[in-house]
Amino acid sequence: MGRIALALRTGLELLETLRGDGREVWIDGERVADVTADPRFAGAARTLAELYDMPEEDGDLSYTSPTKGDSARLCWMEPQSPADLTAKRGMFKRWADHTGGMFVRSPDFLAVMASSFASAESVLGKDFGGNARTCYEAAREADLAMSHTLITPQVDRSKSVDAQDHDIAARIVRETDDGMVLSGARMLATLSPFCDELLVMPAPSYPLPDTDKGRAYAYAAYVPVGTPGLKLICRPSLAPQGAGSPMDWPLAARFDEMDAMVVFDEVLVPWERVFIFRDIDVCNAVYRESFAATQMAHQYVTKDLAKAEFMLGVALSVARAAKADEFLHVQNMLAELINMAETVRACLVASEANAGTTPFGTALPDRWPLEAMRFNFPTMFRRACDIVQNIGAGGLMMVPSAAELSGKLSDDVARYAQAANASATERVNLFRLAVDASTSGFAGRQQLYERYFAGDPVRAAAILFKSYDTDTYRKRIDDFLAVSEEATSP
Structure with missing residues (x-):
């Protein structure tokens, strides 16, 4: 794994992007003019900048980009060996130690997700799979801050997404020559007010039915947060707003990374940013196969x-x-x-x-x-x-x-x-x-x-149970009982 001198995106460059891309962020009934200055967001914005500005120690934050040959942040690496995994862990740990593990949706999380999909482009379909790599490489070279949004609004949890009101969950409403158009909402996007782009993905725990209605929800794409029609509606801030010192709430003051509902109001996503499109099989298997x-x-x-x-x-x-x-x-x-x-x-x-x-x-x-x-x-x-x-x-x-x-x-x-x-x-x-x-x-x-x-931990536990090699342990008991019966026979 090659590493060279650190020359990555700085915290100041990130903050300047957040100020100037026209993003539509709402909180407490008002639109936020600048997430880097508003006291409900500024602490987390500064923390994110601190992570991007963290000095390298003996090449522990970067590696050589396989496409341009310059420096890329280590979290974007597609690991080729166990040593690469250990090196990536070192980078993850330095960022996590800086925040005590309390800035839980730091951008390295989504960098790993994006790199995984790029590596698995062959299982994402011949029509759109290549876009997973193209978008990943662009994000890696620009050292983007990213998050994702997966879950649909909890309007009626007794019904699958395709059986609910079709004006609620974000879905493909039409296609144009330029791309697909999304309308509706996703319930949650942590860190999104501070991100360059969102990975809009299917939820891993909720398979979609292979129907016309189901296919409207079967998509995945990279969407810039500043895209026209994309709105973020944030929960109330946990950061202290009173006259006291930030030391009164030292974690909330710095690490409230914010959660937001994402509203898509006729959002046009260019085709080159789409890597799953109306493909139920790929959509339901993407996490497993990648x-x-x-x-x-x-x-x-x-x-x-x-x-x-x-x-x-x-x-x-x-x-x-x-x-x-x-x-x-x-x-x-x-x-x-x-x-x-x-x-x-x-x-x-x-x-x-x-x-x-x-x-x-x-x-x-x-x-x-x-x-x-x-x-x-x-x-x-x-x-x-x-x-x-x-x-x-x-x-x-x-x-x-x-x-x-x-x-x-x-x-x-x-x-x-x-x-x-x-x-x-x-x-x-x-x-x-x-x-x-x-x-x-x-x-x-x-x-x-x-x-x-x-x-969902209940569904995840069921998936784990069904995929674990339980036969080995049942056979061990069968063999033990057989040996015990033989050993105790007169």
């Missing part, structure tokens, strides 16, 4: 590791501040967090050590350790929040704001808000972080995200 889900799991399990280590650090620091770590039951909870972090690490390393190869020649991490973490980490994270709450206890209920440290009662705060191993300033900043990591609205949204971002 191995995108496994490649993406390699990225987000790396994020899980950073997040588990971050929560361990928070819990250790809170416990040390007031010497709670001298109690056995607290040590037991801290040991539980250590075990969580090491379990995530073990699954990640195992996926690389047992890597295989796709039919397209790309290196593929072992699916099963990553699947194990996909199902276990949501519970782990909720438990990590619970442990921080238990260790911090009532101390998390009454943590002064940062402003009190320099206010008229600062002497009282300095005396009464200190801890055995921390000054009042140190304790207030630490415990405000612990509150935001474990009990705040930001923490609740993190828990909800971890539970559902990789798809």
Whole structure:
């Protein structure tokens, strides 16, 4: 894997794009003039710029573009060996460590998805499959920030998308010489206000029927966020809006990456940006046949590791501040967090050590350790929040704001808000972080995200059960019983 000096898109270049492409972002009933300056968005925009500006250390963020020969960000690589997978993990980890794993939809996630579809262009159909590679290579060379939108609005969850009101879910309403036209909505696009483009994809857990109605929803395309007719309707911001310090909510102030509904109002998508078009078979099999889900799991399990280590650090620091770590039951909870972090690490390393190869020649991490973490980490994270709450206890209920440290009662705060191993300033900043990591609205949204971002966990569990080699283990029991019967026969 070749690497050369870093010469990638900068954070400033990204922010300038966000200001100037005419994107239509709405929040609290008003259109946002500039997502880089509006206080409801500015913290996340700055964080994204920080990731793009992160300095390279011994070639750990870039590789040589196979088409232009210059530098490309490592997350875009189509891995050719287990060593490439390990190198990509290093890049994922540096970004995730910068945010404590709390900026969960960082652009490296979608870079992996896009590269997976490019590698699998042969299974995407002869008419449009090549566009997956063309669009991917353009995104890689421009170092775009991307997200995706998959899920249709939850109007009637008892019906499939084709059986619902056809004015709701985004669908192909007509074709022109220039491209396909989409109207309707997609329920969710995390990070979308800060992205250059969206991958508009089918939902992996909901197969489409092979009918005329079903084919209207069977498409996939790269769509710039600034495309005329595309509107983003955002949920209320979690970033602090009051007069207090950002240190009162240190995670929400920087890492509220925002979730938005995407409305397509007669959006024209040029043909060269479409890579699935009215193809039910390809649409229903694209994640499985491209191995995108496994490649993406390699990225987000790396994020899980950073997040588990971050929560361990928070819990250790809170416990040390007031010497709670001298109690056995607290040590037991801290040991539980250590075990969580090491379990995530073990699954990640195992996926690389047992890597295989796709039919397209790309290196593929072992699916099963990553699947194990996909199902276990949501519970782990909720438990990590619970442990921080238990260790911090009532101390998390009454943590002064940062402003009190320099206010008229600062002497009282300095005396009464200190801890055995921390000054009042140190304790207030630490415990405000612990509150935001474990009990705040930001923490609740993190828990909800971890539970559902990789798809419906019930359907995903059923798919896992049906695809796992269960015959081996049933046969082992049959053989054991046969041997036992023979061994115990008179």
